[in-house]
Amino acid sequence: MKVLYHHRTQGRRVEGVHIRGVANALRELGHEVRVVSFPGADPELEPGVPSGPGPAKGLAASPAAAGDEKGRLAGLVSRLPGVLFEFAEIGYNLLTWWRIRVEIARSRPDFIYERYSLFLFMTIWIARRRGIPVILEINDSAVVQRLRPLWLKPLARRIEAWCLTRATGIVFISTYFKELLTTHYGQLPPSVVSPNAVDARFDPGRHDRDELRRRHDLEGRVVCGHMGVFARWHGVPGFVEAIIDRLQDTPALTLLLVGDGADLPAVRREVEARGLGDRIRLPGRVPHHQIPEWIACMDYAFLPDSNEYGSPMKLFELMAMGVAVVAPDYDPIAEVIEPGTTGWLFPRKDMRACVDQVIELSGRTDERQRVGAAARGYIERERRWRNNATQLLSLLPGAGKAST
Known part of the structure; x- marks a missing residue:
């Protein structure tokens, strides 16, 4: 089948990982996928990874300079104050009207797959007029706190x-999200719940763990890791503040915190002021294709906070590498982690409980390895991108009954 995949993101961070994952999985299943991106964006060109000499997979590429100019324009639009930004989002429907019509005429898709964005209605309007099935992937909503x-x-x-x-x-990223929107909007079309997933790079067999630990001076240590943004809503600063006085009780434990964000400088200053630069490693942001190498250095990991509806990509990437996670008990996470089997849960917002679990597990080698192996087994069975692609295809007319 021919698939038109439309989205309105810049595709630079986790959204780009998701777009590449689904699009490539559909291709592996034998379908032709054309990705229509925000002007100047191309999520299929992974940052830090040289592009090959083959033909472009997405919308016709423009010169690099033009792409940079559009990227800067997108940055300016994103900084518009409040209601002006939302009017710009509404206005984007005019551009969508032209682009989707052109793409339908060019590629004659069998169905459209769209990553839903607030105020974006034009794709649905055109698809219904043309009699083309359209599946929405819901990662955001007007009914959640943003x-x-x-x-x-x-x-x-x-x-x-x-x-x-x-x-x-409709493709929902969690059962919680599905139930929430059903409560607000009533009976919805057939749907599936597809949490995030990972690609084949997240395989511990592809990485020399001992060599990587030597490279990063982590030999002989128990390494508990984290990946993601240093921001209050992700809980990393609060976790560091809560654990920093307890590291003396666990001399073998080293924290490896990969990522950046607004709160990273403050965390770095605190770590340096306490003389703990060797115990709390802060390598900063790394390209996504290098993430598996850093995870390979970890014995287990922690996720200090999340939100009620989201599906954290890092959770799946860690588990795929055989690294089990200490995580808050939000419904979408509890949907993935079976306590004591594929990970460990603590009461959400209870940072002391999170720290206690991390400290306790630092001395339980056998449990970390057992749970890590089970976590990887779960990902292999259920949370590769091919699973997501198969699920979304089940929503097409005549493809079989989906969950509702």
Whole structure:
């Protein structure tokens, strides 16, 4: 089948990982996928990875300089104050009207797959007029608490209700999200729940753990790791503050915190002021294709906080590498982790409980290895991108009954 995959993100961070994962999985299943991206964005060109000489997979590429200019324009738009930014999002429907019509005429897709964005209704409108099935992937909503305040909330919810109730099918990232939107919008089209997933690079067999630990001076240590943004809503600063006085009780334990963000400088200053630079390693942000090498250095990991509806990509990447995770008991995480079998859960927002679990597990080598192996087994069976692709295809008319 021919698939038109449309999204309105810049595809630079985790959203790009997701887009590449689903698009490539559909191709591996034998389908032709054309990705239509935000102008100037190309999530299929993974940052830090040289592109090959083959033809472009996504929308026709423009010169690098033009792409840079569009990227800068997107950055300026994203910094518009409140309601002006939301009016720009609404205006994006005009560009979508032109681009989707051109792509339908060019590639004649059998169905459209769209990563849903607030205020974006044009794809649904065109698909219904043309009789083309359209599946929405829901990662955001007007009914959840967002980092960026929503000024036109009543309008956003009306557009969202219209889109969700008129799609052919819906892909939710968690059961919690599905139940929440069903409560707000009533009966929805057929749906599936597809948490995030990983690709084949996240395989411990592809990496020399001993050599990597030597390279990063982590030999003979118990390494507990974390990946992600240093920001209050992810809980890393709070975790460091809570554990920093207890590291003396666990001399073998080293924390490896990979990532960057607004709070990283403050965390780094605190670590240096306490003389703990050797016990709390802060390598900063690394390209996504290098993430498996850093995970390979870890014995186990922690996720100090999340949100009620999201599906943290890092959770799956860690588990795929045989690294089990101490994580808060939000419903989407509890949907993935079976306590004591594929990971460990602690009461959400209870940072002391998180730290206690991390400290306790530092001395339990056998348990870490047993749970890590089970976590990897779960990912191999259920959370590769091919699973997500198979699930979304089940929503097409005549493909069989999906969960509702």
